Amino acid sequence: MSSAISTDAAPLKKVRARQNDTTFHPWHFFVLMSLIAATVAVLVSRNSAPEHLVLISLAIGAAGAAAFAVYRTIAPLAGPDAVAGAEAISEGLRAHLEREKALTLRSIKELEFDRAMGKVSQQDFDEMARRLRARALSLMKQLDDGGGYRDAIEQELAMRMKARAAQSGLCVCGTRNDPDARFCKSCGSRLGDA
């Protein structure tokens, strides 16, 4: 469920950022412009039926939204490209096991409820509950054996540090080399092995 955690935190941060934010935003500009344009249009309009004026204002509002969308389309292209694939890599097997486990736990709950509702006999319940619990236990064990998140994160971290070290030319001995150097100029060890 790593993805759930990582994605849920993002909107929260955004909301907080929005609350503290009093600066001028691009969309303010577009809202302002459409309000001005709508006011002008209503003032100069020859036809003064209310539905006409409402529609004109709506159209101008929509045009303002369109202008903002154009900005929204172009702006990301001008900005810096964030590092892609920065999210934690959850290997397929692990996700699969987690899913299986969640399914099994929910099944147990469901089964207990059905038993309480009198839909399943005690004998069937015992048999099925035992099987389900055994499966849940085995899945938990597999998950534990396969290394927790911590291990995955450690591995990931080690891999990235290695990659960065290789890129920046930093040697294990602490000497900074040229970015394209293959061997350390101080101790002679192969760079990127650390």
Place this chain on the structure above:
Amino acid sequence: MAALGTFTLLATFVAAAYAIAASVAGARRRSPRLVESGIGAFYLTAALMTVASCIIVHAFVTGDFTIKYVQHYSDSAQPLAYKIASYWGGLDGSIMFWVFLLSVFGTVAVATNRERHRELIPYVVATIAATEMFFIFIMVVHNNPFSTFLLTPPAEGRGLNPLLQNFYMAIHPPSLYTGFVAMTIPYAFGIAALATGHLDDAWLRAVRRWTMIGWLFLTFGLTLGMLWAYEELGWGGFWGWDPVENAGLLPWFTATAFLHSVMVQERRGMLRVWNVTLVIVTFFLTIFGTFMTRSGVVQSVHAFGEDRWLAGIFTMFMVAILVFSFGLVVYRLPLLKSRHELDSWASREAAFLANNWILLFSAFFVLFATMFPTLSEAVTGERLTVGPPFFNTWMLPIGLVLLLLTGIAPLLAWRKSTIRNLFEQFTWPAAAAIVTAGAVYALGIKVWASLACFALCAFVGVTILQEFVKGANVRRGATGTDVFTAMVGLVARSRRRYGGYIVHLGIVLMFLGFAGQGYKQDEQLLLKPGQQATIAGYTILHNALTVTSDQQKQMITGDVTVRRDGKTIARMYPAKWFFDRHESEPTSEVAIRRTPGEDLYIVLAGYDVSTQTATYAITINPLVDWIWFGFGVLALGTGIALLPERAFAFATARVPAGAATTTLLLLLLLLPAPVRAQDAAQTVSPVERSALKRQLERELMCTCGGCLAPMNDCPMGVGCHGRREMLAKMDAYIAQGLSHDQIRAAFVKEYGEQVLTTPPDRGFNRLAWLLPYVMGATGASILGFAAWRWSKKDGTPPATAAVAPDGALAERLEDELRDLD
């Protein structure tokens, strides 16, 4: 303005194309910049379509008749609401409205799911934008709603089709479109999941939610369509198996099937390929429905007319959808593999399988029967009719079986129900069913279908009640609160389960209304002023006939006093309206007196102004209002099921609002009509119609060419020229003493076989009778085979026995289970 509109459409096309290119390229190159830009362009399409919509509505409101579409579908005298509704009153505008809704829905879907399903969004954007592009392409090339007159434009518009100038018709198409359009979103998510290979349960959650929203709107649209037919077409019924209504029903069946089978995947991880297939088929059927309505391949009351170019381009699009989608499914088959196991036939999985089989059968049967006239024309050269009787023969038992399953399935447990316990569960419901059947029979209703339906309604109703009560008791035991709190807690804790039960309750109420149709009564009265007649306890007194007119139309209104047991209960005014420039197609303004028990439904079928004589077609429709009320309950249930697990409330605000409005509407309609006392009058009896004549009217199509309905259902009623001619002939044949078969043969000889409401059972047409059996049997055998294979234990679950008892681990399991509450 027209030029600006056309330009906006072109700009939308470009923006959609850019959205596809940028988001797919961004996803492939893993560049968030490009993806963001693509999403921006996607929002842009929605904004541009809003601008275009404002322009066309503005043109309608100000009466800009230089635009052909505006001239064709509105006039200056129309009320403002219908001027706005004219936007979707014709082919070109309805396509534009479709794109508008799709872009808005897409924007909402993308904006709400952008963080949650980051990896899917680029492909979601691309899929929706591609669908938009297809429809915009049609508009730009072929059906531009902004095209103008080259020469002098006419000074006045032609006016919207009078049949569409009705409150329900103004909101029925938008809600049906909304349902159709909302089905695009689950499809887009499905395609995105297939394209990226992120086929875990996360995408399923988004898809289920959107399917539910789409399903709700579809149901709303279908119900409104029924209301419209009931109120405006004036033949006393509400569902005539019209191809266009069927088009809305097809995706409803598959979406319902999906909403059920998705649970099997969530609980058991089974049926993954099947669920993806259902999502694809549902979307395909929405496009197919649009195609049927707009290309003129089927004849219908409200199709838009024949158009070969459209038929061609739609066919290409549909083939492309199928090839692309199922190509992706095949490509991703290895990822979609799942372990199937069926512990027992008496399990909820098995019940869901049966439910899917029946729903899919219904979808394909309706599709087949709707397309059969076209098919037979292509093969034999003669266009046949597949009328309501043919549909009813099949759909009646299917509906009843489905209702039965609605009752049985919730009582079954997942995996395996214990048979002895099952009997205990069924005691009360079965008893209720038997008692109800007996009581209804004693009341004098001897139609077997209605009897069975009532019994099943009681059965399902009691099972639902039992589920609530037992669940509340269990929860009360667990939490120690009172029954009511426990009930609320129960619904709050598993909203989907109990929301689903409430939806079932709504369906049961609707079925009550359908059951009432089995014993409705219809009579015709020819009355002079001051004459009266008695039908089913109602005394109908004809007072007068008035002719009035307003800016838009001429109105002929009948004035009727209705009495029951000597007391005046209502004064009713059925009317015929003749809209200017549409004089040849008068609309029936039905007078309806609604009560929970039955509706008194009066249509002014014929009139003679000089003698003030009126012919009234009177229908007693039992229980019909429960259909509309049932929808209110259903919407409420869906609203509960849709309630977000966390604060995610974009859908909730809308859904209960719909429910409340519908209920409110119904209550308003139930208000008693003004009552006035009246003198006694001369009594006459209803126009005599023998049983033979009634049977023949059911079996023969009206040949007027406009209604496509059996003679007894022709909305034009007594005034219909085709029907009048046929009735005269029929009377002559009956007077000659010909038998039923001889009269049928005589009509077939004169009008061809298309005069029959059901295709004759021979030659190529035997296929129509044979194929449903074949489809049903094939489906059943595939299902049976799959279930048989899954129920064979192919090895124990992995590593079950290998785990040694581990105290710490078991404790953690208990902890996690407790946390799950």
